[in-house]
Amino acid sequence: MLTGSIEWWNHIASVWEEKGDYRDRPDEYTMIASMLSGSVLEIGCGFGTFAKYLPEDCYYTGVDISVAMISKAWTGNEGDEHKTFLVGDIRHMDWPSKFDFTVCMQTLEHFTDPDLVAVMERIVSLTEKALLFSVPREPKTAHLDHQQEWLTEDCLLATFSQWGKTTILPTPPEDKHWVGVIQFSEETK
Numbered sequence: 277m278l279t280g281s282i283e284w285w286n287h288i289a290s291v292w293e294e295k296g297d298y299r300d301r302p303d304e305y306t307m308i309a310s311m312l313s314g315s316v317l318e319i320g321c322g323f324g325t326f327a328k329y330l331p332e333d334c335y336y337t338g339v340d341i342s343v344a345m346i347s348k349a350w351t352g353n354e355g356d357e358h359k360t361f362l363v364g365d366i367r368h369m370d371w372p373s374k375f376d377f378t379v380c381m382q383t384l385e386h387f388t389d390p391d392l393v394a395v396m397e398r399i400v401s402l403t404e405k406a407l408l409f410s411v412p413r414e415p416k417t418a419h420l421d422h423q424q425e426w427l428t429e430d431c432l433l434a435t436f437s438q439w440g441k442t443t444i445l446p447t448p449p450e451d452k453h454w455v456g457v458i459q460f461s462e463e464t465k
């Protein structure tokens with residue numbers, strides 16, 4: 277099974293489900309959700325756990341390459357007109373209009389270098405105001421499937437500032453994740 281393939285992510289979904297690991301990180305999700313309004317796209321939404329934290333008036337679309345993750349994400353959200361979950365590959369995704377915000381957590385590190393640029397360019401083309409992201413704050417050797425590492429704030433800024441004004445949000449130094457915002461327009465809320 278090729279690391280990063282659809283089959284691989286479906287397999288990871290079953291491993292996480294067996295462990296009851298639904299990727300719930302209340303502090304990170306609450307901080308990111310508090311910055312959102314209007315239409316929100318989440319890329320690599322996994323089991324859809326973040327969607328629980330959204331302000332009620334947001335219109336949310338979660339996209340993930342894994343059908344296993346997306347079928348779990350629909351559970352309990354079936355009648356909610358504010359939430360949609362779709363199976364899709366961000367590398368090939370088009371949308372008729374822009375979203376106000378895009379969220380992408382613990383996903384960008386899985387792309388190799390030319391793919392990361394393509395994904396970021398797609399995010400820029402799909403997003404009006406800002407990208408809210410989180411990425412690991414640890415060496416990529418900690419997770420062999422990670423293709424990218426961002427060990428310091430400077431190396432994060434060097435990667436992401438080319439797409440917009442990038443700010444790294446304050447989190448405790450012991451946190452294993454960086455949380456950041458890339459602004460594509462002056463208005464973020």
Ligand SMILES: C[S@@+](CC[C@H](N)C(=O)[O-])C[C@H]1O[C@@H](n2cnc3c(N)ncnc32)[C@H](O)[C@@H]1O
Nearest residue numbers: 285299320322340341342364365366381382383
């Ligand atoms: C490490 S998980 C992160 C899940 C969740 N966002 C979190 O913060 O814990 C990465 C997610 O990205 C999805 N993914 C990987 N490649 C993708 C792609 N090309 N397009 C859309 N989703 C993708 C995977 O299926 C997986 O659910």
